[in-house]
Amino acid sequence: MIQTPKKIAIIGSGLVGSLLAIYLRKLGHQITVYDRRPDIRNVEFSGRSINLAMSNRGWTALREVGIEDEVKKIAIPLDKRAIHVAGKPEYYQKYGKEGEAIWSISRGILNRRMIDLAEDAGVIFRFEEKVWDVNLPEGKIYTGATEKGKWKEYLYDIVFGCDGAFSRVRHKMQRRSRFNYVQEFIDVGYKELTIPANEDGTHKLDKHSFHIWPRGKFMFIAMPNMDGSFTCTLFLPFEGEVSFENINSKEEAKDFFNTYFPDVTPVIEDLTTDFFNNPTSALVTIKCYPWTYWDKVALVGDSAHAIVPFYGQGMNAGFEDIYALNKIIAKYGDDWGQIFSTYQTERKPNADAIAELSYRNFVEMSSMTADPNFILQKKIEKRFANKYPDKWIPAYSRVTFSNKPYVEALANGDAQEEIMKQIMQIPNINEIWESEEVDQKILSLLSEKEKYEV
Numbered sequence: 001m002i003q004t005p006k007k008i009a010i011i012g013s014g015l016v017g018s019l020l021a022i023y024l025r026k027l028g029h030q031i032t033v034y035d036r037r038p039d040i041r042n043v044e045f046s047g048r049s050i051n052l053a054m055s056n057r058g059w060t061a062l063r064e065v066g067i068e069d070e071v072k073k074i075a076i077p078l079d080k081r082a083i084h085v086a087g088k089p090e091y092y093q094k095y096g097k098e099g100e101a102i103w104s105i106s107r108g109i110l111n112r113r114m115i116d117l118a119e120d121a122g123v124i125f126r127f128e129e130k131v132w133d134v135n136l137p138e139g140k141i142y143t144g145a146t147e148k149g150k151w152k153e154y155l156y157d158i159v160f161g162c163d164g165a166f167s168r169v170r171h172k173m174q175r176r177s178r179f180n181y182v183q184e185f186i187d188v189g190y191k192e193l194t195i196p197a198n199e200d201g202t203h204k205l206d207k208h209s210f211h212i213w214p215r216g217k218f219m220f221i222a223m224p225n226m227d228g229s230f231t232c233t234l235f236l237p238f239e240g241e242v243s244f245e246n247i248n249s250k251e252e253a254k255d256f257f258n259t260y261f262p263d264v265t266p267v268i269e270d271l272t273t274d275f276f277n278n279p280t281s282a283l284v285t286i287k288c289y290p291w292t293y294w295d296k297v298a299l300v301g302d303s304a305h306a307i308v309p310f311y312g313q314g315m316n317a318g319f320e321d322i323y324a325l326n327k328i329i330a331k332y333g334d335d336w337g338q339i340f341s342t343y344q345t346e347r348k349p350n351a352d353a354i355a356e357l358s359y360r361n362f363v364e365m366s367s368m369t370a371d372p373n374f375i376l377q378k379k380i381e382k383r384f385a386n387k388y389p390d391k392w393i394p395a396y397s398r399v400t401f402s403n404k405p406y407v408e409a410l411a412n413g414d415a416q417e418e419i420m421k422q423i424m425q426i427p428n429i430n431e432i433w434e435s436e437e438v439d440q441k442i443l444s445l446l447s448e449k450e451k452y453e454v
């Protein structure tokens with residue numbers, strides 16, 4: 001359906017705001033993007049560079065507006081996990097099927113590229129203009145240097161809030177009656193560290209692997225950058241016996257790494273400097289509803305649904321919001337009231353599902369070594385999935401390598417978990433886990449659960 005061009009403001013020039021700008025510009029709208037920060041293209045990155053894993057959903061959204069190939073130039077495919085278990089040689093676990101990979105990409109570099117691409121498409125950016133307030137019914141936004149200072153007022157037909165987890169646009173919507181809002185911080189925080197490149201610019205670890213050092217309640221991960229370095233993240237409880245609160249000196253930091261990650265210590269040159277220079281950040285899940293205000297205002301990306309990062313899906317989910325919104329726009333043309341109400345009813349259950357899956361995946365990722373039953377269960381699942389790939393698609397593959405709704409991945413994962421609970425009850429499962437008998441039992445439980453369409 002043809003669209004009447006609208007004057008649209010997007011608040012936030014992050015990954016979601018800049019991709020949404022490209023989509024809407026291609027539909028012929030006049031787009032201005034506001035960001036409180038300076039233009040990221042002129043900002044020197046410090047030692048810290050957050051890395052993201054882009055998977056199917058993200059690529060699908062980029063492909064739709066013809067920028068997938070451009071972005072792939074700045075990404076590295078990872079086709080496996082490299083698991084570093086304490087006291088054992090590292091081992092590899094292929095992701096999904098042959099050819100399936102997640103892609104490591106620097107958030108800052110990607111953001112710069114997306115802003116370039118949006119500008120090429122005719123989007124106007126206004127940096128260092130923080131939005132302090134929004135008049136929801138009228139589509140007015142107010143920007144200024146400080147909250148109490150003088151504000152500028154701008155009038156738009158439509159306003160999108162792509163201003164991240166602590167969204168100002170959402171904040172305004174929150175003050176309305178019947179607006180639901182929940183936020184939950186987990187007791188694990190994270191800190192980023194860097195493994196620098198070798199002198200000749202090569203990577204110190206395998207560059208096509210997502211490296212993970214699982215240690216029960218905490219873990220360390222590393223993802224490669226194009227310049228030969230790795231961005232690493234330490235996920236660790238804030239409080240407790242092994243926790244951030246108990247690492248207060250360079251000696252304690254060294255001891256901690258020597259004890260739990262002895263193979264990491266030699267490759268991070270500036271371990272203790274990194275440790276104390278870089279902040280310890282918190283992780284939050286934010287849910288809210290509604291996401292829209294009539295035909296005037298909509299939240300997209302983290303502003304609508306911030307999730308913990310353990311499935312690597314925050315940006316992917318935000319990009320999928322845009323892809324879905326675009327399909328809905330194609331269906332309803334100029335009826336923005338209908339577009340927004342369809343968008344939020346379709347996306348909200350999926351956002352809740354990926355929030356839940358992400359939360360659960362932390363437990364899964366960090367327990368890879370901890371619980372022998374858990375490890376056995378995963379081995380049985382893996383073996384069965386290899387033997388019957390059409391009957392057992394792991395939740396990870398459904399989330400990462402498909403575009404099927406997140407709600408299906410969650411429902412399917414729950415169904416599989418129920419089956420595995422029964423399998424793990426088999427008295428001598430330790431001995432017979434590779435037998436035909438176990439396969440047959442899983443097959444029969446699957447056929448009982450036909451409705452889940454595994």
Ligand code: FAD
Nearest residue numbers: 012014015016036053131163164301302312313314315316
């Ligand atoms: P943001 O990136 O937060 O951008 C919001 C923008 O709005 C910013 O530019 C900000 O300056 C601007 N802004 C805010 N307030 C205002 C205001 N009042 N006025 C004007 N501008 C404003 N996702 C993945 O898909 N894969 C991963 O592997 C992955 N790993 C992650 C690892 C970690 C440790 C974390 C924390 C997140 C990870 N994510 C990952 C999630 C991903 O980073 C986010 O989902 C994504 O960046 C959200 O994009 P956004 O544009 O919605 O919000």
